[in-house]
Amino acid sequence: MSTTEILFYFLSALAVFSAIMVLVSKSPVHSVLWLIVVFFTISGHYVLLNAQFLAIVNLIVYAGAIMVLFLFVIMLMNLNTQTEPQKHIWMKLAGVISGGCFLMVLISLVRQAGDMQGKTALMKTGNIGLIGNLGKALFQDYVVPFEITSVLFLSAMVGAVVIGKK
């Protein structure tokens, strides 16, 4: 086994374990912290795929900003196991069924994707994830979708400010 493979299996095992811990943790704060560990392992996978820029942006945006806001909300509302409302059994059942359907869709999507069949991941090669190449792709080939996305973000920000002012 090469170092890359060992790292891959270690990161994958850690990712699955912490994802399970997100679900089974009783306290919401613990769930958020385990979710941060998941983001770290995913960033590790990006590094293995030679996409350092994606790895670090994943950390900055998700672990550094979004999860901090999650923690904010949880801490301000002081959510913990006692105050969590007990859901009805039918609600739980509906959750299981819809989640299962989603899983089925995802699996069939991956299995039927023609591009991915019979191919292995490019470990440590390929350089589309490096910042220069990614920037060129975004600002030359995909400049219109990119700009539209940023307008969407701007409108979301303005909307948040407007709601906050009320």
Place this chain on the structure above:
Amino acid sequence: MSLLVIDWFLLIEKLVLIAIIVFASLGIALYTTFAERKVAAVLQDRPGPNRAGPFGLLQPFADGLKLIMKEEIIPNTSNKVLFVLGPILAMTAALMTCAVIPWSSHVELFGRNIELQVADINIGILYIFGVVSLGVYGIMIGGWASNNKFSLMAALRGASQAISYELAMGLSLIAVLMISGSLSLRTIVEQQMTQGGMWNVVYQPLGFLIFFICAMAECNRTPFDLPEAENELNFGYHQEYSSMKLGFYLFAEYVNMIMSSAVMACIFFGGYDIPFLDESTLAPNLAALLGVLALLVKIVIFIFIFMWIRWTIPRFRYDQLMNLGWKTLIPLALLNMLATGAVILWRQG
């Protein structure tokens, strides 16, 4: 050794380098606490600590020993795991920054060419941002796990302050990146070292000012030390902490100060560049040694300015802090970015 194909010498070299850097930064941080008390004493016209050793030079060891010997108290109603995790995270995040800082050019030892930088990754500056944004967790988790409303308030304040000032910090750096065209700290330093090249602060005075203010806010230094405003919040997010866990929180602040000084020196003040001297004429090992000294001098100057400001300016009010961050620094940084872009376009013709 067919199981793992690793360059073992490289591994050993890097481990030694990491150990040296970590212990050196901890040692400097130790004496920064001493310097802080001496600077405060000078500014307030009193002698400062002068009992332990000559000129009080053993004072930091006395302080450290006192912190370690104190009783370790974990509050009954706190979340025990997270309570211990808080200071660990604060310290780890503070020390992680040193991985991408180029301490000097390379030295030649035992026939090997050793770079004095732990990792020259092509996203060095973004890495620093990632680590800075993780530093918030030490404060938030510690404050929340203490199960004390003052700690929680301070933690929330600290986190919102850090998030607000990270934005302006990032925007002020984008202008520098537009000039240098690289995210690697070593490349940025080397560009400033070339003959006829100026330090980035010449091209980006406003960007440097914004970055400096934000660095002060990220380190929770006065006038931005709202998370530990003792007259409103007793003692802040580390109120329930005692012994070395408190020590770690206080120590992390000093390590942060050293690291942000090093980052500022690298990005805006030429890193290990010695002004008016062509390093390539010297022997490589001598140049590397002088480079480390030059960087250390720059770091010490920045730390002194941090302290000078702390003991001169009173603390902001919370709304003033937010207004400064969102309504002054961010628009200024945006303007700076636009102006830089316009000048670059104009120069390209």
